[in-house]
Amino acid sequence: GDSVTQMEGPVTLSEEAFLTINCTYTATGYPSLFWYVQYPGEGLQLLLKATKADDKGSNKGFEATYRKETTSFHLEKGSVQVSDSAVYFCALSENDYKLSFGAGTTVTVRA
Amino acid sequence: ETGVTQSPTHLIKTRGQQVTLRCSSQSGHNTVSWYQQALGQGPQFIFQYYREEENGRGNFPPRFSGLQFPNYSSELNVNALELDDSALYLCASSLVGGLTTDTQYFGPGTRLTVL
Numbered sequence: 419g420d421s422v423t424q425m426e427g428p429v430t431l432s433e434e435a436f437l438t439i440n441c442t443y444t445a446t447g448y449p450s451l452f453w454y455v456q457y458p459g460e461g462l463q464l465l466l467k468a469t470k471a472d473d474k475g476s477n478k479g480f481e482a483t484y485r486k487e488t489t490s491f492h493l494e495k496g497s498v499q500v501s502d503s504a505v506y507f508c509a510l511s512e513n514d515y516k517l518s519f520g521a522g523t524t525v526t527v528r529a
Numbered sequence: 530e531t532g533v534t535q536s537p538t539h540l541i542k543t544r545g546q547q548v549t550l551r552c553s554s555q556s557g558h559n560t561v562s563w564y565q566q567a568l569g570q571g572p573q574f575i576f577q578y579y580r581e582e583e584n585g586r587g588n589f590p591p592r593f594s595g596l597q598f599p600n601y602s603s604e605l606n607v608n609a610l611e612l613d614d615s616a617l618y619l620c621a622s623s624l625v626g627g628l629t630t631d632t633q634y635f636g637p638g639t640r641l642t643v644l
Contacts, residue, residue, distance in 0.1 A: 450629050461533070462572070462619065462635040469629045507571050511628045515562070515585050519571030
């Protein structure tokens with residue numbers, strides 16, 4: 419079946435540091451890939467997505483590229499802010515209605 | 530603010546009891562999905578409803594059931610509660626449900642504790 423493995427946290431960074439959260443997936447077909455974010459006290463929000471190989475999703479300064487050859491979808495941001503502190507979830511969908519999530523990575527950005 | 534609300538916020542039940550969780554979707558959203566998120570884990574898909582019919586189901590037993598109503602509200606029912614059912618239950622709504630072309634909006638969740 420399909421599954422997502424993402425970097426374990428917690429991750430603690432200083433403001434303006436570079437952030438990378440690794441995500442790899444296992445799927446039988448060609449899934450769509452997603453990053454969701456959960457800010458403290460809020461519900462899950464879609465951060466970005468990519469629906470086919472070599473697509474790059476981007477939003478709020480975050481980027482992730484769908485790499486079929488390495489089955490990866492790593493999340494990156496060049497300069498984090500305190501407001502980026504959140505839990506980040508990598509997810510995939512093979513059938514366009516069901517999301518399979520990773521375990522989540524907690525990111526804390528210090529001023 | 531996603532426009533998706535859930536009630537109650539917290540709930541405590543004992544093993545063997547039954548529980549009903551409620552979700553109110555954005556107006557016009559014909560699709561609702563339910564997820565279970567255990568502590569420290571990612572959400573797991575329970576099922577999806579589209580226009581009041583179950584559209585897909587994850588690896589959850591039949592004691593997890595749902596209803597969707599024409600007024601964009603929905604329910605998750607869990608019978609014969611077990612300790613492992615303790616989790617945050619999330620609902621998510623979307624216009625038609627296709628994840629590649631549509632966006633799911635998640636509610637804040639209901640925290641269920643089974644003692």
